[in-house]
Ligand SMILES: [Ca+2]
Ligand SMILES: [Ca+2]
Ligand SMILES: [Ca+2]
């Protein structure tokens with residue numbers, strides 16, 4: 035911790051040197067880049083796509099999109115207001131003009147661009163809900179996103195919950211926006227409640243919220259999927275380990291109930307909580323649901339129980355939107371056996 039503080043001071047002192055005039059400091063620099071939005075299986079509705087050892091094969095071609103990367107800091111790398119990308123695989127992307135080369139999935143730089151873009155998008159989604167304007171800011175800090183060869187599929191090594199590490203097991207994790215935003219969800223919760231998720235139930239809430247955020251951010255950015263179920267998380271990463279026929283890491287619409295379906299594993303038990311969030315969203319719509327869900331999390335204890343967190347979420351619904359919203363929120367948790 036002391037060492038971290040010393041490093042932070044050095045970084046702060048170096049800041050003026052980094053702020054070159056390449057980009058306007060207030061608006062944030064922009065550059066175009068190529069991404070999946072959010073992933074080829076969801077975009078193309080093709081459940082037969084496979085990793086094929088990171089090959090860039092023709093069936094994937096329609097899934098590439100040109101997007102604008104925003105909030106760059108002008109340092110010449112993929113570093114900006116909300117995220118700095120540190121790749122341990124492949125040379126770092128250099129930002130030299132108004133457009134990046136159209137990296138595809140067989141280039142390590144593709145995942146760097148994906149990571150930068152989707153973390154920034156996720157923060158913009160939170161801001162679109164009013165966090166940082168009419169509501170408190172949520173996680174408006176610069177996190178570090180590291181890409182490396184370690185971390186088995188879906189088990190991301192993190193030195194702390196603020197930063198994100200994406201591994202390369204199966205489909206490279208950085209090729210699926212829903213995996214990136216899921217990981218950012220943990221950073222969001224840590225930003226709201228430092229050290230959040232110390233117990234089975236709080237840990238399950240962490241996984242559930244991160245899955246929820248993955249789906250809501252990508253639907254907000256791309257429109258609701260029409261060729262794959264919206265409730266399916268990480269359709270592309272999951273082709274490496276989910277038998278199908280529909281490939282999902284997890285889903286938001288499983289009919290799991292508390293305590294009947296508790297198995298003692300945070301990801302599995304998270305599907306109880308995420309279904310409640312999904313039902314709140316179906317009742318109230320994306321904007322109201324996500325706003326009250328995120329706002330409620332400020333009041334969660336790091337070791338919260340399902341019950342206490344549900345009560346805090348109902349209270350946030352009442353405070354923000356009144357009795358009808360509170361009743362719909364309560365009903366979603368009652369349906370899961372949580373309240
Ligand atoms: Ca790749
Ligand atoms: Ca993977
Ligand atoms: Ca999906």
Ligand SMILES: [Zn+2]
Pocket residue numbers: 216217220240241244
């Ligand atoms: Zn997780």
